[in-house]
Amino acid sequence: MSTKSLTLAAALAALTLSPCVVSPLAAAPLPIFADPDGDADVQNCTAEAPDDTPLGSGRVVAVDPAAGRVTLDYRPLPLLPEGGVRVFAVEDPKVLKGLSVGDRVRFGVERDGRRYVLRHLENSN
Numbered sequence: 001m002s003t004k005s006l007t008l009a010a011a012l013a014a015l016t017l018s019p020c021v022v023s024p025l026a027a028a029p030l031p032i033f034a035d036p037d038g039d040a041d042v043q044n045c046t047a048e049a050p051d052d053t054p055l056g057s058g059r060v061v062a063v064d065p066a067a068g069r070v071t072l073d074y075r076p077l078p079l080l081p082e083g084g085v086r087v088f089a090v091e092d093p094k095v096l097k098g099l100s101v102g103d104r105v106r107f108g109v110e111r112d113g114r115r116y117v118l119r120h121l122e123n124s125n
Contacts, residue, residue, distance in 0.1 A: 057105070058073050059073045059105070060099055061085055069088065071086070088118045089118070106120075107121045
């Protein structure tokens with residue numbers, strides 16, 4: 001027998017001889033995603049954020065209207081629990097008009113791939 005075969009045989013023997021312990025969580029059933037008709041549909045299980053998601057709050061650190069970005073120093077959010085300073089893309093660069101460094105703002109943010117996009121931005125000064 002080769003070394004690989006011997007190792008494989010030893011591993012299988014150890015598995016068959018060891019007591020099998022199953023945790024209660026491992027035996028829990030998996031959730032089933034269903035459409036309104038009641039048919040199981042795993043392909044289309046998208047979760048949309050509710051419209052009443054709370055707005056974040058923070059201060060403007062920098063504004064770049066040409067690039068459509070704003071840098072905010074913000075408090076922790078459900079989507080961004082760490083808080084801190086971050087550069088956000090803005091869905092509509094027109095909302096940056098009139099903003100200046102130090103302004104307090106309230107904003108709604110969504111994740112878009114690897115970046116975070118502000119869908120709502122209001123000056124709260």
